[in-house]
Amino acid sequence: MIEIAVKDIERVCDVQRKSGDENRICKGCVIDSRQVQPDSIFVAFSGERVDGNSFAPAAIEAGAGAVVLTVEPTSDLIDLANEHGCALFTCEDPMEFLLSLAHHYRMGLNATVIGVTGSIGKTTTKDSLAKMLACRYRVHVTSGNFNNLIGMPLTILAAPADTEMLVLEMGMNATGEIARLTACARPAYAVITKVGTSHIGMLGSRENIARAKAEIISGMVPAREGETPLLVMNGEDDFTPFIRRGFADPAGVDVLLCGSAASDDVRVSDVRVSDEGQPYFTLTFADGTSLDTHVALPGAQAVINVVYAASIAHRLGVSAKEIDSVLTSLQITGRRQEVRRAACGARVIDDTYNAAPESMAAALDLLCSLPCEGARIAILGEMGELGDDTERLHALTGAYAAAKKLSTLVCVGGEAAAAMAAAAKLMGMPDDQIFIVSDTDQLIERFSSSFCASDLVLAKGSRAVGLDRFVEEVCAC
Numbered sequence: 001m002i003e004i005a006v007k008d009i010e011r012v013c014d015v016q017r018k019s020g021d022e023n024r025i026c027k028g029c030v031i032d033s034r035q036v037q038p039d040s041i042f043v044a045f046s047g048e049r050v051d052g053n054s055f056a057p058a059a060i061e062a063g064a065g066a067v068v069l070t071v072e073p074t075s076d077l078i079d080l081a082n083e084h085g086c087a088l089f090t091c092e093d094p095m096e097f098l099l100s101l102a103h104h105y106r107m108g109l110n111a112t113v114i115g116v117t118g119s120i121g122k123t124t125t126k127d128s129l130a131k132m133l134a135c136r137y138r139v140h141v142t143s144g145n146f147n148n149l150i151g152m153p154l155t156i157l158a159a160p161a162d163t164e165m166l167v168l169e170m171g172m173n174a175t176g177e178i179a180r181l182t183a184c185a186r187p188a189y190a191v192i193t194k195v196g197t198s199h200i201g202m203l204g205s206r207e208n209i210a211r212a213k214a215e216i217i218s219g220m221v222p223a224r225e226g227e228t229p230l231l232v233m234n235g236e237d238d239f240t241p242f243i244r245r246g247f248a249d250p251a252g253v254d255v256l257l258c259g260s261a262a263s264d265d266v267r268v269s270d271v272r273v274s275d276e277g278q279p280y281f282t283l284t285f286a287d288g289t290s291l292d293t294h295v296a297l298p299g300a301q302a303v304i305n306v307v308y309a310a311s312i313a314h315r316l317g318v319s320a321k322e323i324d325s326v327l328t329s330l331q332i333t334g335r336r337q338e339v340r341r342a343a344c345g346a347r348v349i350d351d352t353y354n355a356a357p358e359s360m361a362a363a364l365d366l367l368c369s370l371p372c373e374g375a376r377i378a379i380l381g382e383m384g385e386l387g388d389d390t391e392r393l394h395a396l397t398g399a400y401a402a403a404k405k406l407s408t409l410v411c412v413g414g415e416a417a418a419a420m421a422a423a424a425k426l427m428g429m430p431d432d433q434i435f436i437v438s439d440t441d442q443l444i445e446r447f448s449s450s451f452c453a454s455d456l457v458l459a460k461g462s463r464a465v466g467l468d469r470f471v472e473e474v475c476a477c
Helices: 004-011 052-061 073-082 094-108 120-135 149-155 177-186 206-219 240-251 300-315 320-327 357-368 387-403 417-427 442-447 468-474
Strands: 003-005 016-019 024-029 042-043 066-069 089-090 112-117 139-141 165-169 189-192 230-234 254-259 266-275 278-284 290-294 338-341 347-351 374-379 409-410 434-437 456-460
Touching: 003 004, 003 066, 003 094, 004 016, 004 089, 004 094, 016 073, 042 052, 042 094, 052 066, 052 165, 073 089, 073 320, 089 165, 094 112, 094 177, 094 240, 112 177, 112 206, 120 139, 120 165, 120 300, 120 320, 139 206, 149 165, 165 177, 189 206, 206 240, 206 417, 230 240, 230 300, 240 254, 254 300, 266 300, 278 300, 290 320, 300 320, 300 357, 338 468, 347 357, 347 468, 357 374, 357 456, 374 417, 374 434, 374 442, 374 468, 387 409, 387 417, 409 417, 409 442, 417 434, 434 442, 442 468, 456 468
Parallel strands: 042 066, 066 089, 112 165, 112 189, 139 165, 189 230, 230 254, 254 266, 347 456, 374 409, 374 456, 409 434
Antiparallel strands: 003 024, 016 089, 266 278, 278 290, 338 347
């Protein structure tokens, strides 16, 4: 983790010091006063519900080496800080403070940085890449969904000083956010998994989403002198040529394409799904090395994401044998197409982490590809951040669900859920197989005890819908 003198914090982050010994060494950085350790840097954020500035006294008394405020400290707080030898700083933008501090630390690390962004598949790509690189290197990786303007710099600041590979997930909600993340992290390698429709309500179009994802290129740097930064993308994605010609080529960033076409640099072929739902396939790397392998994750939709990871890992010296070993034992961050067992014996595909139209379709594909002797049941919650396209994209999801010939479709939510159900009916799904419930509480009340041991159930929706509570209810022993 970061170790830095108070005087260097002042210099690097352009903040005003109100108290404290400029030579005190601070170690680590947190935004939760409960996580303060001796010499920690505590950064106060003012949220809608909680004002972090109010926890400054607790952080000081817990031994913080420095506290960063967004308000002027009172005389009593200055006295308390002086009593404990804690430096007090004030800043206008704590987010920018974190980014500046993390950039300073990252540039001092002798580590190669890989950035991962995209509309879907980021976490699978990031987790599998970290596991592959760990075969050869000391790796530090984004934990969970710490992928935003606060979480990513905290990930960097927590990296051990001897880190060799730093794998960072980069998410966004608006234009310009990934530009700030990549300027902080300076990746030598990057992945854009897919340009989909997540956040289309905020950005207005898929082209704008593509532009926002392409911002990752602006911060890319060579891993070593004489090398060229490398961007990995899907050869079949319709926005890949747009990103390549408009952003990568002008920036002098090489592009490596993954996919099933003969023209792709890293090729996937002969994909087949076992009775247990695990995809088997042949992977051919850019240097001609070939590997017959499978992924210990359900559904063929996981293949392209692990291929992105394998392409970078192989480029960085991980052998095909090591990559095969990782793929065949892979485990990914929870609530992403995790097959669980209900108390009644039914299998439940827990994909409740989040949802977008593309990942909804992939989840429905998985539901219908796994073996099942009973009913195939899809419980689909509303998707957020779709803006003016909300009704249209929910209707397309409902139509796609109807085409899968499900036994039952349950739509959870309000008007958007009704649009899903109406489209499914329009496409020929019988009325008595379609249900609408207003929220997860009603879902639990009506459906938590309605499954048979032979059934296969998919639960997927945006996090705000809370379908994870339903899964926990039905899977409780």
